[in-house]
Amino acid sequence: MTDTRVTIAGVELKNPVMTASGTFGSGAEYGEFVDLNRLGAVVTKGVANVPWPGNPTPRIAETYGGMLNAIGLQNPGIDVFVKRDIPFLKQYDTKIIVNVCGRTAEDYVEVVERLADEPVDLLEINISCPNVKEGGIAFGQDPKAVEAITREVKRHAAQPVIMKLSPNVTDITVMAKAAEAGGADALSLINTLTGMKIDIHKRTFALANKTGGMSGPAVKPVAVRMVYQTAQAVKIPIIGMGGIMNADDAVEFMLAGATAVSVGTANFHDPYVTEKIVDGIRAYLERYQVEDIRELIGAVR
Amino acid sequence: MAKTKMTAKVVSQEMIGPEIYSMWIQADEIACQARAGQFVSVYTRDASKLLPRPISICEIDRKNRRLRLVYRVAGAGTEEFSGYKAGESVEVLGPLGNGFPEVGPEKSALLIGGGIGIPPMLELARELKCKKTAVLGYRDSRLFLKNEFEPYADAVVATEDGSAGTKGNVLDAIREEGLKADVIMACGPTPMLRALKAYAAERQIECWLSLEERMACGIGACLACVCKSRETDEHSHVHNKRICKDGPVFEAGEVEL
Numbered sequence: 001m002t003d004t005r006v007t008i009a010g011v012e013l014k015n016p017v018m019t020a021s022g023t024f025g026s027g028a029e030y031g032e033f034v035d036l037n038r039l040g041a042v043v044t045k046g047v048a049n050v051p052w053p054g055n056p057t058p059r060i061a062e063t064y065g066g067m068l069n070a071i072g073l074q075n076p077g078i079d080v081f082v083k084r085d086i087p088f089l090k091q092y093d094t095k096i097i098v099n100v101c102g103r104t105a106e107d108y109v110e111v112v113e114r115l116a117d118e119p120v121d122l123l124e125i126n127i128s129c130p131n132v133k134e135g136g137i138a139f140g141q142d143p144k145a146v147e148a149i150t151r152e153v154k155r156h157a158a159q160p161v162i163m164k165l166s167p168n169v170t171d172i173t174v175m176a177k178a179a180e181a182g183g184a185d186a187l188s189l190i191n192t193l194t195g196m197k198i199d200i201h202k203r204t205f206a207l208a209n210k211t212g213g214m215s216g217p218a219v220k221p222v223a224v225r226m227v228y229q230t231a232q233a234v235k236i237p238i239i240g241m242g243g244i245m246n247a248d249d250a251v252e253f254m255l256a257g258a259t260a261v262s263v264g265t266a267n268f269h270d271p272y273v274t275e276k277i278v279d280g281i282r283a284y285l286e287r288y289q290v291e292d293i294r295e296l297i298g299a300v301r
Numbered sequence: 302m303a304k305t306k307m308t309a310k311v312v313s314q315e316m317i318g319p320e321i322y323s324m325w326i327q328a329d330e331i332a333c334q335a336r337a338g339q340f341v342s343v344y345t346r347d348a349s350k351l352l353p354r355p356i357s358i359c360e361i362d363r364k365n366r367r368l369r370l371v372y373r374v375a376g377a378g379t380e381e382f383s384g385y386k387a388g389e390s391v392e393v394l395g396p397l398g399n400g401f402p403e404v405g406p407e408k409s410a411l412l413i414g415g416g417i418g419i420p421p422m423l424e425l426a427r428e429l430k431c432k433k434t435a436v437l438g439y440r441d442s443r444l445f446l447k448n449e450f451e452p453y454a455d456a457v458v459a460t461e462d463g464s465a466g467t468k469g470n471v472l473d474a475i476r477e478e479g480l481k482a483d484v485i486m487a488c489g490p491t492p493m494l495r496a497l498k499a500y501a502a503e504r505q506i507e508c509w510l511s512l513e514e515r516m517a518c519g520i521g522a523c524l525a526c527v528c529k530s531r532e533t534d535e536h537s538h539v540h541n542k543r544i545c546k547d548g549p550v551f552e553a554g555e556v557e558l
Contacts, residue, residue: 023522029518029522029546033306051539057514057527065348066351071525074541080538269352
């Protein structure tokens with residue numbers, strides 16, 4: 001029997017495949033295409049203490065082998081989320097990871113406290129969104145701020161805390177160590193890379209926000225490198241993401257040091273892709289007669 | 302049955318206007334569910350292009366389970382589609398969106414299309430049982446699809462250069478022809494929709510508009526293609542309805558343009 005289970009901060013996932021925050025809602029829309037029961041976890045779109053309207057449109061643009069988005073964390077706020085999205089996800093046999101966003105430390109803490117009594121398995125704290133002016137990435141580019149916000153969230157969190165890191169930094173291991181020092185139970189990386197696209201015919205920015213977060217297969221080598229470097233620098237588990245399109249990409253992230261993987265932009269290209277990756281990883285393990293998937297984690301040094 | 306992503310077969314492909322192509326596809330699971338005003342997402346074969354192209358449904362052949370997609374070549378993705386030949390396969394997701402509402406047989410409707418907003422009005426003309434007039438806005442006298450409306454509706458034309466029908470836009474044609482109706486249904490460029498919204502509001506005519514926006518997922522998950530709405534939206538409880546899922550067809554008073 002091939003064992004595909006992995007553990008993040010004491011939470012056991014049936015397999016390492018989860019969804020990247022912001023690409024999958026809370027699963028309701030993609031649940032028409034994939035069986036959510038087959039996923040290791042669903043990571044929800046970021047939720048704040050109050051509803052956020054997000055940015056003006058256009059909010060997305062296609063780029064070579066990728067895309068830019070500047071959604072701006074539109075979300076219904078924690079009240080609706082707790083009443084609607086958590087009960088929806090509870091119908092499924094998958095782990096629930098709630099991505100939390102905020103403009104201030106108090107915003108994050110308010111959401112985290114509201115989630116304390118909810119049937120949520122893990123919290124993912126978004127300190128790396130490049131598309132909002134306050135909060136988001138402002139917390140994620142300064143190691144002192146990373147450590148402080150991590151410590152503050154940990155003081156109030158009932159569930160284990162994953163800090164989601166930005167690649168828009170000189171040295172990601174500095175941020176990773178800061179999060180670990182602040183008490184983070186795990187890390188997610190990478191969030192999107194800040195990018196820009198100009199429409200040469202209209203002579204305007206392709207996105208109303210001018211800049212956006214780049215994702216998709218074009219960023220994958222950067223993400224693999226950062227997961228590898230981070231895995232060498234910290235002891236806490238890493239959820240790897242950035243351009244995963246198929247099972248081969250997922251395995252590559254695990255070999256680089258990720259304990260689990262998140263699939264994001266690929267959902268837009270193929271709404272069935274998450275299940276295909278679950279199947280593909282199993283096929284890889286069988287092909288190479290790997291009995292326990294954990295043998296892959298960080299196997300390439 | 303529900304939305305599905307499938308490999309469809311190209312049945313035919315022809316150029317029917319300036320950069321305008323008509324492609325019939327064999328898409329059984331989608332065709333048997335689709336209705337006027339819905340759209341499909343079409344994926345390119347070029348793996349460097351990840352996002353599907355949303356294209357409105359121009360005609361539904363339920364008997365043979367085929368869809369007709371009439372689209373404008375606007376970039377490299379649609380350029381690729383225009384090269385597909387009969388027998389080739391194409392990846393399609395659909396049917397997406399809500400579609401136009403029904404109109405009672407006692408009412409009369411103006412079906413208004415501007416430019417590449419004309420195609421979805423053809424299936425609507427075929428499906429509506431009420432009295433209807435199509436008002437079609439073109440750049441010039443290359444009046445793609447116009448003849449195909451005629452079995453189902455009177456067709457009135459406006460052209461920007463005045464080379465056919467009324468010189469000007471669809472509203473100029475409505476005024477010149479003295480057209481009146483109980484319901485307006487329209488698809489086209491935003492300035493046209495904005496003008497129709499004002500026209501309908503002034504006269505207190507029921508008005509339904511089909512909007513478009515850059516999309517990623519096409520199914521309501523990514524929140525890329527929102528429009529400002531009067532009511533709070535079901536998803537985020539702000540004022541941002543999702544064009545791909547809550548629309549693309551909205552009651553005109555519901556959306557800010």
